Amino acid sequence: MTYGHPSVDNPEKISQRSITNVYKNDSDLIINNWYSRDRDVKFGVQVEERLEMPRRIAAIRTDVKQDYYLIWLELSTDNRYDSTFKMVSKQLDSLFTTIIHFDDVIKCVHCVENWSKKQLFLILCGDLDETIMDYLNQMLQIEHVFVLCEKTLNEKSLKNDKITSTIYNTVGSMCEQIKIDYASTIKSDFRLSNIFNISIIEKLWYQLDDTELEFLQYQLLFGVLLHAPHKYAMKDLINHCSLLYNKSVDDLKKVDEFERTYRSEDAVKWYTKDSFIYRLLNKALRTEDITALYCFRGFLQDLNKNTQSSSLNEPKILTTYRSQTMNVNEIEQLKEKIGSLVSINTFIITRFDREAACAFVRSHTTSVQTVLFEITINADVRTFLLSNTNQLVIMPGTMFQIESIVYDQDIWTIKLKSFDNCIIRDSILVRSLKTEFDNKSSLFVLGQIFVHMNKTEKALSYYQILLKDQSLNNTSIVQCLTEIGNIYNTFQEYLTALSYHEKALKVIENDVNILNSTIEATLHNNFALVYENMREYEKAFGHLSYSVKLLKRCRTTEYSKKLYAIVFNRIGVLHTSMKRFAEASLYHHESLEVLKNCNMSDQSLIAVNYNNIGIAFQNQNLHVQALNSHFKALQILSKPSSNNRYLASCYNHLGVVYSRIGQQTTAQSYFEAAVENAESLRPRNELSVAASYHHLGIVKAISGHVAAAFEYFEKALQVYRRSHKYDDKLLVSIYNNIAKIHRNQGDIDEALISYEKSLQLQLICNPFDASLLIETYKEIGCLNIQKQNYSNAAENFVQAFLRSQQSKLCTADSINAWASAALKTTLCDDVKQLMFKSLKVM
Numbered sequence: 059m060t061y062g063h064p065s066v067d068n069p070e071k072i073s074q075r076s077i078t079n080v081y082k083n084d085s086d087l088i089i090n091n092w093y094s095r096d097r098d099v100k101f102g103v104q105v106e107e108r109l110e111m112p113r114r115i116a117a118i119r120t121d122v123k124q125d126y127y128l129i130w131l132e133l134s135t136d137n138r139y140d141s142t143f144k145m146v147s148k149q150l151d152s153l154f155t156t157i158i159h160f161d162d163v164i165k166c167v168h169c170v171e172n173w174s175k176k177q178l179f180l181i182l183c184g185d186l187d188e189t190i191m192d193y194l195n196q197m198l199q200i201e202h203v204f205v206l207c208e209k210t211l212n213e214k215s216l217k218n219d220k221i222t223s224t225i226y227n228t229v230g231s232m233c234e235q236i237k238i239d240y241a242s243t244i245k246s247d248f249r250l251s252n253i254f255n256i257s258i259i260e261k262l263w264y265q266l267d268d269t270e271l272e273f274l275q276y277q278l279l280f281g282v283l284l285h286a287p288h289k290y291a292m293k294d295l296i297n298h299c300s301l302l303y304n305k306s307v308d309d310l311k312k313v314d315e316f317e318r319t320y321r322s323e324d325a326v327k328w329y330t331k332d333s334f335i336y337r338l339l340n341k342a343l344r345t346e347d348i349t350a351l352y353c354f355r356g357f358l359q360d361l362n363k364n365t366q367s368s369s370l371n372e373p374k375i376l377t378t379y380r381s382q383t384m385n386v387n388e389i390e391q392l393k394e395k396i397g398s399l400v401s402i403n404t405f406i407i408t409r410f411d412r413e414a415a416c417a418f419v420r421s422h423t424t425s426v427q428t429v430l431f432e433i434t435i436n437a438d439v440r441t442f443l444l445s446n447t448n449q450l451v452i453m454p455g456t457m458f459q460i461e462s463i464v465y466d467q468d469i470w471t472i473k474l475k476s477f478d479n480c481i482i483r484d485s486i487l488v489r490s491l492k493t494e495f496d497n498k499s500s501l502f503v504l505g506q507i508f509v510h511m512n513k514t515e516k517a518l519s520y521y522q523i524l525l526k527d528q529s530l531n532n533t534s535i536v537q538c539l540t541e542i543g544n545i546y547n548t549f550q551e552y553l554t555a556l557s558y559h560e561k562a563l564k565v566i567e568n569d570v571n572i573l574n575s576t577i578e579a580t581l582h583n584n585f586a587l588v589y590e591n592m593r594e595y596e597k598a599f600g601h602l603s604y605s606v607k608l609l610k611r612c613r614t615t616e617y618s619k620k621l622y623a624i625v626f627n628r629i630g631v632l633h634t635s636m637k638r639f640a641e642a643s644l645y646h647h648e649s650l651e652v653l654k655n656c657n658m659s660d661q662s663l664i665a666v667n668y669n670n671i672g673i674a675f676q677n678q679n680l681h682v683q684a685l686n687s688h689f690k691a692l693q694i695l696s697k698p699s700s701n702n703r704y705l706a707s708c709y710n711h712l713g714v715v716y717s718r719i720g721q722q723t724t725a726q727s728y729f730e731a732a733v734e735n736a737e738s739l740r741p742r743n744e745l746s747v748a749a750s751y752h753h754l755g756i757v758k759a760i761s762g763h764v765a766a767a768f769e770y771f772e773k774a775l776q777v778y779r780r781s782h783k784y785d786d787k788l789l790v791s792i793y794n795n796i797a798k799i800h801r802n803q804g805d806i807d808e809a810l811i812s813y814e815k816s817l818q819l820q821l822i823c824n825p826f827d828a829s830l831l832i833e834t835y836k837e838i839g840c841l842n843i844q845k846q847n848y849s850n851a852a853e854n855f856v857q858a859f860l861r862s863q864q865s866k867l868c869t870a871d872s873i874n875a876w877a878s879a880a881l882k883t884t885l886c887d888d889v890k891q892l893m894f895k896s897l898k899v900m
Contacts, residue, residue, distance in 0.1 A: 126177045126240075126344065128154040129170070129200075132161045133184030142183065142206070142229060149233045152302060152309075153240050153337060154179070163193050170200065179236060181206060202239050204232050241337070253392075253400045256459070259485035266487075271511050273401050274487075278504040279348070280455035283355045284362050286501060289529035291356025292320070298353040299334060309334060325360035326442050329405075330451075343404040343454060348516070352523050365440040365453055376435045378408035378450050379415035381469075384429040389470055393463050399477060400460060406452040407444070408433055414448070416469065427470055433458070434475045457482070490660075502537055509545070512782040518545045532569045533577065536562045540581055547588050550784055550823070555588045576618050579608040583625055586632075595636050602629050616657055623652035627667055634674060643674040662701040665694040669708055676711075681719050688712045706736035706746035713753055722757050729753045744781035745788070748774045752792055764799060771796045786823045790816045790830065797837070806841050813838050828865035832858045 128150055132139050147157050160166040170178065179202040182190070186205060205225045226232035258270050266274060296317050303309035312334055320328065328335050335357070342350035351358075408431070409415040416430060433452075435441065440453035458474040465471075482488060491503070501524060508517035524530065525538045543558035559581060566578050582605040589598035605625050612618050630645035646667045653664050672687035688711050695705045709732035717725035729750050736746035755770030774792050778785075797812035813834060820831050835858035842851035 126154050126156075126341075127173065127179070128157045128236075129166065129178060129180045130157065130159045131163060131166050131180060131182050132159065133163070133182065133186065133190065137161075139183045139206075145229055146181065146233060148305070149229075150236060152334070153237065153341070163190060167193055178202070179240070180204070181232070181236075183207070202236075204236060206232055253395050253398050253460075256397060256399050258399065259482060259487045261487055261490075268511070271507065275504070275507050275511065276346075276401060276403055277455060278507060279346075279351070282501055282504050283351060283358050286352070286355045287527060287529035287534075288356040288359055290527065291353075291359075292317075294353045294527075295357060298350060299338065302338070303334070322360045322363065325357060326364045328357075329361060330444050340404060346403075348520055349523055352527075361442070362440060362453070365442045374437045376410075376441075376450070378410055378433050378435065379412045380406065380408045380431040380433065381415045382429055382431075383426045384470070386427055389427060389429065389463070392460065392472065396460050396462060398460055400458050400474070402452060402454060402456045402458065404454050406456075408450050408452060410448045410450065428468065429470045429472060432471055432473045434473070436476045436478065438478075439476045501534065502541065505541055514545055514548065514782060518542060521545070532565050533572055536565050536572065536577055536581070539565070540584055543588070544584060547584075547591065548783060550591070550786075552588050552592050556585070559585050559588065574608055574611055576609070576612050576615075576621055579605045579612065579621060579625070582608070583621070583628060586628055590628075590632060590635065593635075595632055598632055599629070602632070619652055619656050620658070620663070623649045623656070623663065623667075626652065627663075627670065630667075630670055630674075634670070634677070637677070639674040639677045643671055646671045646674070660699060660701055661694050661697075662704055665691040665700065665704060665708070668694070669704070669711055672711055672715075676715060676718070681715055684715050685712070688715065702735065703739060703743060706732040706739075706743060706750065709735060710746070710749055710753055713757075717753070717757055717760065722761050726754060726757050729757065744777050745783050745785055748778040748781060748792075749785070749788055751777060752788065752795070755795060759795070759799070764802070768796070768799050771799070786819060787827070790819055793819070794834065794837075801837075801841065806844055810838065810841050813841070828861060832861045832865075835861065 130143055130146070132143070143159060151157065158169075160169075178200045180200045181204045183206045186207065203224075206229070207225060207227070224235065226235070258266065258273065261270070296313065299313045299316075300310065303313060316328070316333075316335065329339070330336070338350065339354055339357070341347070342354060412430075412432075435450075435452070439456055441450050442453075443450055457477040459477050461473040461475050463470060463472050505517045505520050505524075508514070508520060521538050521541045525535070525542070530538070539558045539562035543555045543562070546552075546555035546558065562581055563578075566572050566581065572578065582601040585601040586598040586605070589595070589601065602625055606622070609618055609622050609625065626645050626649035630642040630649065633639070633642035633645060650664060650667045650671075653661075653667065668687045668691035672684045672691065675681070675684035675687060688708060691708045692705075692712065694700055695702060695708055709728045713725040713728035713732065715725075716722075716728065732750035733747055733754070736743040736750060739746075751770045751774035755767045755774060758764075758770060759767035771792055775789075775796070778789055778792065793812045793816035797809045797816065800806075800809035800812060817831075817834050817838065820827075820834065835854045839851045839854035839858065842848070842854065
């Protein structure tokens with residue numbers, strides 16, 4: 059076997075986001091009301107990991123940020139406080155996202171040093187001395203220290219300029235004080251962490267980087283929470299709280315009281331009182347716990363109504379104040395962000411009285427400074443007054459601009475001004491969202507943003523949360539089921555994907571309002587995607603043909619025309635997969651003609667079709683025509699308004715054509731351009747980077763630079779393992795090419811290892827490319843002959859021969875190679891009979 063680029067019979071697939079059906083509901087569109095990501099689990103990036111996929115998917119959890127830690131440092135050596143630790147954990151578990159037990163003070167100090175962005179509460183349990191206090195002085199991040207000790211200690215010995223601690227003899231009194239300090243900390247904890255350059259509003263949504271996408275995600279999340287169906291919201295909230303407090307009789311009584319007495323107009327009162335509602339809601343906001351936040355949607359909507367009515371009685375412009383401590387490094391970073399936007403992702407309590415705000419926090423050390431926020435608020439900002447106080451609460455989701463930062467009289471004054479929502483609504487960013495998701499409700503735009511950010515597991519959890527909402531109409535239920543099916547398709551859990559699509563189809567068949575609609579047409583398109591990945595092409599054709607039939611019945615709209623073009627593109631892709639390249643080209647041209655008559659500012663889909671036409675020409679060895687088509691795609695994708703996520707693929711296809719006509723230097727330049735583009739994307743397109751490195755390896759191998767080729771293949775493998783998506787064909791090609799280099803260098807054992815990984819992957823992903831599978835068996839057979847392991851060689855040639863018979867690809871060469879190996883060893887009678895029977899048939 060020679061080195062070669064992977065077969066180009068896998069054309070550009072228009073993203074799931076573009077083909078998922080949408081349904082217009084004007085009252086629910088995120089664009090009608092602008093107000094209105096920890097370590098990701100990776101699926102299937104290595105052959106060994108693919109075997110664990112079902113268990114991994116079952117273990118998916120919501121991506122939750124953790125920022126409030128309770129640290130228990132036990133200083134005794136006899137573990138006599140173990141039961142006390144369990145008691146404290148039980149009482150405080152609802153407050154803290156993480157509770158950690160240490161019995162080694164040095165390990166504790168080292169861990170705390172790495173938690174610079176966490177709010178830390180420390181409980182010291184046991185016998186204290188001055189040495190322990192010296193260690194505490196190293197932990198500047200800890201502002202709350204509680205000492206639980208049976209002995210009588212001198213509190214003065216535990217106080218210094220940096221650490222103030224209080225001694226408690228009982229668990230109950232200590233836990234009560236922790237709860238008080240925790241509530242106070244939440245009210246004063248205002249971190250400007252979500253800061254964005256103001257230029258974000260002049261970008262197209264798919265041009266946003268990772269940080270900017272976080273901003274967009276949170277704005278969309280509040281749009282969902284404030285406009286989601288709420289018929290069963292209170293029931294969901296009660297069930298959520300009851301589940302959390304199912305082991306606490308006292309807390310369950312409070313939940314019961316809330317259920318009996320709560321009214322919509324009481325939302326502000328319930329939030330402002332020291333209740334479980336206040337604590338759980340703030341915890342959900344801080345940790346971005348989507349499951350909990352969705353349960354709070356009804357309560358948040360009631361709060362929003364209350365703020366709307368109260369804001370009508372307020373002056374047009376208000377100035378409020380808030381003081382707190384802030385790390386010096388944070389202040390220095392903020393000074394570089396003047397003019398930027400900041401998004402507030404929790405409730406912020408402010409005061410009208412500047413002097414009162416300044417007196418609230420007055421702490422000053424070399425590492426921690428006092429900060430006063432002077433906040434100017436426009437009339438359209440959602441706020442509410444705390445009863446019987448001069449305090450004003452600003453709702454989450456509010457955006458401010460940083461105007462200035464000035465130091466005077468030991469206080470840093472940071473001026474913030476609320477940003478005009480009208481500017482946001484009329485921005486390029488929102489217009490691009492409107493164009494992309496014109497018919498999609500905010501519920502499903504958010505899920506698509508998660509997918510775009512490679513937070514596929516979070517998207518899956520989110521859709522499953524929506525699916526449990528009993529107030530969803532049939533259209534939304536179909537969309538939820540379809541999106542979940544699409545995600546399982548990307549996980550290569552095809553049967554699970556089909557089961558969700560089947561459920562969606564049953565809902566459609568029982569609802570005349572969505573039967574024979576673009577919703578049903580889109581669902582059949584998604585069926586086809588799954589069957590295509592399973593290589594059951596005839597079933598895929600059947601669903602696409604039915605989708606075309608449905609679209610002909612539907613009212614002609616911009617969306618239906620776009621969907622029509624997408625279906626034709628898919629049919630073209632199927633023909634390419636079945637090596638019917640002339641037919642594929644015809645369907646891609648048909649798709650092009652439809653798209654040219656659509657009103658689209660982003661012409662990326664047109665570029666995708668040009669790329670696919672180029673692939674059809676490549677497979678027919680019509681290289682000039684292929685280059686012409688790929689350059690047309692490149693011309694479109696190079697425009698600033700185009701979605702450049704397809705650009706790396708275009709560069710790669712150009713590189714493949716130039717490599718095939720022998721212009722390796724030109725090919726290399728395009729592959730390098732593909733790497734540069736794919737690496738610049740945020741979120742980074744790891745799969746495109748891996749493919750580009752693989753192509754570069756092939757170019758180097760063809761040019762005789764074996765060491766460089768091997769380095770690129772290894773890079774491709776490393777990047778692929780970081781990817782959140784699959785391309786089994788690419789991974790198999792990488793393993794095979796690494797194996798060829800080992801084989802050509804005489805390293806038979808390493809070559810066998812790579813070929814075995816390739817073979818294992820092909821068998822797991824059955825059905826796979828039959829000719830490639832046969833070739834892999836033969837390569838393994840030949841390597842075993844070189845090792846004089848004739849039994850293994852014969853077994854592999856038997857498999858190659860049987861696969862050849864099944865796929866009607868049997869050749870005299872495969873028989874001769876198999877027989878040659880088989881006759882050199884003693885085989886069992888069954889294998890001998892199989893050999894002679896097969897030879898007789900041939």
